[in-house]
Amino acid sequence: MTFNPELSVNQKIELPFKSSVDLYLKREDLIHPIISGNKYRKLKYNIAFAEKNNHDTLLTFGGAFSNHIAATAEAGRVFGFKTIGVIRGEELQDKILDNPTLKFAKSCGMTFKFISREQFRLKSTQSIFEKLKNEFGDFCLIPEGGTNDLAIKGCKEILTKQDLSFDYICSSVGTGGTVAGLINCSKPSQQVLGFSALKGDFLKEDISKFAKQDNWQLITDYHFGGYAKINDQLILFINSFKKQTGINLDPIYTGKMLYGIFDLIQNGFFKPNAKILAVHTGGLQGIEGMNKRLKQKQKQLIL
Template sequence: MNQTVPLTFLNNITLTIKREDLLHPHISGNKFRKLKYNIQEAKRMSKTALLTFGGAYSNHIAATAAAGKEYGFDTIGIIRGEELESKITENPTLAFAQSCGMQFKFISREAYRHKAEPDFIAAITAEFGDCYIVPEGGTNALAVKGCEEILTEEDSAFTHICTAVGTGGTIAGLINSALPHQAVLGYPALKNAGLQDDILTFAKNQNWQLIEDYHFGGYGKVTPKLITFINAFFGQTSIPLDPVYTAKMVFGVIDGISNGFFPANSRILLIHTGGLQGIAGMNKLLAKKNETLIKTLSDD
């Protein structure tokens, strides 16, 4: 669903947000797109379990657990951080995933760095059996195929397509499906020197660029300025933004408009990639620091 953003900008620039966060209550946004064809492939291969990887507040872990419950798969999450094993009930994301039936294996951050290596995969397969393995963040060729379906014919009038970037799968899908007159802009949520190469693994066109000035310190990092922006945007539009991904992109786009980055008459489409489940965990961290919390629909 496309929703006009009720904000006024100079030079006849308009903002519209594609509410991918509304696709499914738990398999949200780009995770719905990324898992769609992976689920189909797992069924085709007669797999009975999905195994994937993620951190403490991973949208992908939550979505995979929900997808497993909905489509009849067992799910296994390889979780970064051994200390989290005793804190499942304190962590909204892990507690939700567990409630969907996900089994966890907690490993050290050092071991987690080797998660894509053949020896690691062999050991995991030996432990859990012949699972269908989905990479961290869900990005693979089938995920990109799903993300290519985000844009539809009704989006053809937009001049710019903007999205947050994590592992690069979503923007690769948008790059492949955007029309020749459309510029695809990615706003990385983390510092990743190899991100451009990761995107080029799947992207077929040259109609894109990364805007790397709005990660707010790195993955999962937020500042009071960003929280203030999220709450002000919600107050003006009634659109909630997750603090890890979409909020940073929307902040970057609006800042770019004020700085003259976008030409006059630009028609900008913002992709809301979901991730709202992460707000509860972020608010727990903010509360511990006695900082301002992120407002949500449940606060009304």
């Protein structure tokens, strides 16, 4: 399967309620089945850097259901790199085959190192970097979620000239890299809205490290309790959206963002006759893992 960024078309979404605004979805999920959406954009220049500097190994960090872990493992397989995933949670090391994301990453050849949540919080420190160097030797480090200067460069390519006509650009936010890239390539007159998938306002600081304009706002009302937290209301929305449009939404990022956009439209947040562009950041591999959890709780599954 090849990468095809040209498949990322803007698809108009027919709203199930009356409104003067127009909503379009940028289908970044169509670029590739696994390395899709913002993961393709973030990894593009990181992989080019690794190749240029003769690295043969990529090392990165992530949780058990991380889209970034799956995408990095697949990128390693496709481009011929060894891959190492430093995974949050020591208790997971004997449950790889029970976890769809880790099982897939392992099938791509990824090596895992499971560390405690306390150690994982030190992922950006020199001490853990040195420990990993001693254990694994030389590697090209890619941060959790893939966010660094090279990732921002890739995410700046999400918007094209045809997108300059939109009044609002919307994206989900996990580590802040994607929305920072969108901010940096948007027009000053455009408003960029980041919908946080995590609880709290700390992402403002992370975005500010990379954002070069101030035409943005972080929306923190639609995290549904925090990262990877969902409820029946969100599942109903995702399934209704799929029935209406034929488009799959992941429950961690894009599903929450679009739920928020629909709610804000109905509550008059956007100016009349506004044109809104929402970015589908992919991450559909996470649906299987979420459905496994939902099935255990005897909850409605994601279609």
